[in-house]
Amino acid sequence: MDRLETRELAYFLAVAEELHFGRAAARLGIAQPALSRSVARLERRLGVGLFERTSRSVALTPSGRALVEDARYALDAVSAAAHRAQRAGAVEPRLVLAIKVGGDGGRLPDLLAAYQREPDVLPVHVIFAADRCASLRDGRADAALLYDPIDDLRGFDTQPLLTDPPVAVLPTAHPLADRTGIRMDELRGETVHRRDDNVVGSIDELMHRIALGQLVAVLPRSLTVPLRADLAAVPVTDAAPLTLVLAWPGYSTAPSVAALARAAESVHRAGPEPGTAGPPIR
Amino acid sequence: MDRLETRELAYFLAVAEELHFGRAAARLGIAQPALSRSVARLERRLGVGLFERTSRSVALTPSGRALVEDARYALDAVSAAAHRAQRAGAVEPRLVLAIKVGGDGGRLPDLLAAYQREPDVLPVHVIFAADRCASLRDGRADAALLYDPIDDLRGFDTQPLLTDPPVAVLPTAHPLADRTGIRMDELRGETVHRRDDNVVGSIDELMHRIALGQLVAVLPRSLTVPLRADLAAVPVTDAAPLTLVLAWPGYSTAPSVAALARAAESVHRAGPEPGTAGPPIR
DNA sequence: CCGATCCATGCCTCCAGGGTATCGATCGGC
DNA sequence: GCCGATCGATACCCTGGAGGCATGGATCGG
Numbered sequence: 001m002d003r004l005e006t007r008e009l010a011y012f013l014a015v016a017e018e019l020h021f022g023r024a025a026a027r028l029g030i031a032q033p034a035l036s037r038s039v040a041r042l043e044r045r046l047g048v049g050l051f052e053r054t055s056r057s058v059a060l061t062p063s064g065r066a067l068v069e070d071a072r073y074a075l076d077a078v079s080a081a082a083h084r085a086q087r088a089g090a091v092e093p094r095l096v097l098a099i100k101v102g103g104d105g106g107r108l109p110d111l112l113a114a115y116q117r118e119p120d121v122l123p124v125h126v127i128f129a130a131d132r133c134a135s136l137r138d139g140r141a142d143a144a145l146l147y148d149p150i151d152d153l154r155g156f157d158t159q160p161l162l163t164d165p166p167v168a169v170l171p172t173a174h175p176l177a178d179r180t181g182i183r184m185d186e187l188r189g190e191t192v193h194r195r196d197d198n199v200v201g202s203i204d205e206l207m208h209r210i211a212l213g214q215l216v217a218v219l220p221r222s223l224t225v226p227l228r229a230d231l232a233a234v235p236v237t238d239a240a241p242l243t244l245v246l247a248w249p250g251y252s253t254a255p256s257v258a259a260l261a262r263a264a265e266s267v268h269r270a271g272p273e274p275g276t277a278g279p280p281i282r
Numbered sequence: 283m284d285r286l287e288t289r290e291l292a293y294f295l296a297v298a299e300e301l302h303f304g305r306a307a308a309r310l311g312i313a314q315p316a317l318s319r320s321v322a323r324l325e326r327r328l329g330v331g332l333f334e335r336t337s338r339s340v341a342l343t344p345s346g347r348a349l350v351e352d353a354r355y356a357l358d359a360v361s362a363a364a365h366r367a368q369r370a371g372a373v374e375p376r377l378v379l380a381i382k383v384g385g386d387g388g389r390l391p392d393l394l395a396a397y398q399r400e401p402d403v404l405p406v407h408v409i410f411a412a413d414r415c416a417s418l419r420d421g422r423a424d425a426a427l428l429y430d431p432i433d434d435l436r437g438f439d440t441q442p443l444l445t446d447p448p449v450a451v452l453p454t455a456h457p458l459a460d461r462t463g464i465r466m467d468e469l470r471g472e473t474v475h476r477r478d479d480n481v482v483g484s485i486d487e488l489m490h491r492i493a494l495g496q497l498v499a500v501l502p503r504s505l506t507v508p509l510r511a512d513l514a515a516v517p518v519t520d521a522a523p524l525t526l527v528l529a530w531p532g533y534s535t536a537p538s539v540a541a542l543a544r545a546a547e548s549v550h551r552a553g554p555e556p557g558t559a560g561p562p563i564r
Numbered sequence: 565c566c567g568a569t570c571c572a573t574g575c576c577t578c579c580a581g582g583g584t585a586t587c588g589a590t591c592g593g594c
Numbered sequence: 595g596c597c598g599a600t601c602g603a604t605a606c607c608c609t610g611g612a613g614g615c616a617t618g619g620a621t622c623g624g
Contacts, residue, residue: 046371085345315572
């Protein structure tokens with residue numbers, strides 16, 4: 001069997017996500033028969049069936065289920081190779097760091113300052129990306145600030161920056177808003193913000209939606225200072241602490257990324273600067 | 283720019299490794315003009331030059347250098363997707379664990395026994411692969427027993443199993459053979475076995491070559507018990523301890539791999555079984 | 565100055581991949 | 595139970611890209 005082509009994997013993924021050849025073909029901008037043939041060819045080359053088809057339904061086989069996440073990962077790796085090669089060829093190469101607006105826990109200035117003291121540094125370009133994990137996986141970013149265990153860190157190397165107790169953010173009108181501590185099970189019945197709801201592009205937007213009563217959220221404490229007047233922050237007593245980490249692809253060998261990791265380690269060792277318990281610096 | 287195809291990346295890698303279009307084309311089994319065109323097309327699509335060519339020499343540009351390792355990684359990810367999908371479709375799916383002959387530090391029986399007590403287990407198929415890292419990266423194996431820091435663990439998640447002091451293995455006739463401890467710098471001038479010399483397929487073969495005086499090696503102590511009569515093991519006082527780890531791809535989500543990781547953790551917690559300081563069990 | 569080396573270019577061939585039309589199977593509605 | 599709608603597979607054709615061969619053009623050694 002010779003090597004799979006990325007087009008075949010992308011076509012497979014589209015069908016696996018739609019579970020419908022017609023819709024998948026429309027999404028890919030090709031006709032349905034071409035897609036059917038391409039997937040059939042992929043199955044023939046692999047020697048295993050990926051879908052159980054009838055004329056009324058399409059379902060993944062065990063092989064197909066296994067391939068979904070591996071295919072996504074492989075396609076991201078190919079995209080990452082292309083993106084990074086393009087960036088390396090730019091007139092002025094940069095190190096791209098992805099953060100969410102307001103999601104730096106106030107440590108970004110320290111991190112960048114420490115980075116500038118390292119050898120092998122490039123100019124840092126900070127991008128504000130709603131989905132920093134995706135930016136990191138497909139190579140649009142070289143590193144990102146993520147939260148463990150909120151974000152999916154599999155496949156990344158990480159360096160902790162700041163560990164924060166979890167607090168629930170509620171509208172002031174909420175019955176639990178003036179408690180001094182709550183347990184996660186007391187939030188049963190609420191719409192709790194989860195990592196999968198990546199519809200929320202920024203912390204400010206999330207806060208706005210909480211104030212509107214659309215949902216509540218459990219966040220690291222540093223993200224809740226300062227807090228809007230119409231919101232309350234209540235410590236959660238039984239949730240794991242949330243750690244802000246610098247993350248980068250585990251296979252990365254770029255010296256500039258290694259320098260950023262060393263900088264993050266030194267910032268973490270220095271700990272929260274005393275006397276600056278105030279608002280996070282943007 | 284649309285997505286790169288794996289063929290283009292493979293062609294690029296061949297040229298990057300040979301730095302010669304003719305030889306690379308021969309290795310790929312195609313004619314040189316086809317390869318020249320394919321690489322030129324890749325450069326056009328990326329929008330960056332990958333090689334500096336004259337009619338007498340071929341050299342990588344900065345972009346090209348950056349792409350080499352990312353391309354290797356991406357191609358491995360594609361191969362891994364194919365291999366794992368094929369295995370998942372086998373009549374009896376198995377979990378493939380790669381070890382080097384004799385390279386299990388005697389912990390493999392405990393590990394397999396602990397694994398059988400986990401839920402979600404598959405039958406384990408142990409393969410003996412000279413290059414376990416490559417097997418793991420391209421999906422021929424689901425997990426492997428590796429040594430930190432001898433093997434390249436980037437991109438893998440790991441669970442320590444056993445930490446061992448480093449010892450130098452020398453022919454008994456060697457001037458340092460009857461010392462009670464040596465420093466790494468005293469091995470200057472010797473041919474020391476390194477991770478890159480993956481020509482050595484097994485521990486027994488390595489021992490044989492040491493006895494022949496071809497090289498010496500620094501190994502974890504557990505690999506040197508029992509030792510051939512014509513070899514001596516001398517503790518190295520200034521090298522980092524060597525840790526036998528279970529490694530698996532960092533992005534893996536298979537429940538059977540997670541079960542193996544939990545089993546490895548319990549074996550590690552249990553520590554070396556007392557009274558079995560003897561030979562490693564094969 | 566000439567031959568050897570080596571990458572690029574021109575030109576031809578062929579087939580993989582895409583399009584349109586249609587078949588065949590299945591399911592819901594009447 | 596029949597009929598139309600839905601949806602994947604198949605048949606057939608066409609185009610573009612990938613590969614082969616021949617050759618050009620540049621560079622270096624002698």
